[in-house]
Amino acid sequence: MTVPTPGPRPGDPRPPxxxxxxxxxxxxxxxxxxxxxxxxxxxxxxxxxxxxVHSALGRALSAGSERG
Structure with a gap:
């Protein structure tokens, strides 16, 4: 028997x-x-x-918020 690999939960807007x-x-x-x-x-x-600096911080903030 094969065990399915879990994926994103329904409703997750983007992968972590x-x-x-x-x-x-x-x-x-x-x-x-x-x-x-x-x-x-x-x-x-x-x-x-x-x-x-503002742009770099924005990218870091976006990356952090994607962690969920």
């Missing part, structure tokens, strides 16, 4: 992200590290740095 929390935390830390040394850079470079 298998990345461990430590990997997601590392993504956040890497994103925030993009602000390191910002005070030594010209103010004209600040908006682009904030945009990069």
């Amino acid at each position: 992200d298998e990345r461990p929390v430590a990997a997601l935390r590392a993504d956040v830390e890497e994103a925030v590290a993009g602000l390191d040394g910002l005070d030594a850079r010209p103010v004209a470079e600040h908006p682009a740095a904030f945009e990069r």
Whole structure:
């Protein structure tokens, strides 16, 4: 007799992200590290740095929310 492999439960909107929390935390830390040394850079470079960090944090947040 074959035992079926469990799949997503009915109603699950998307498959779970298998990345461990430590990997997601590392993504956040890497994103925030993009602000390191910002005070030594010209103010004209600040908006682009904030945009990069904002995008990276958004991706990390999305990946974390997919974990369910």
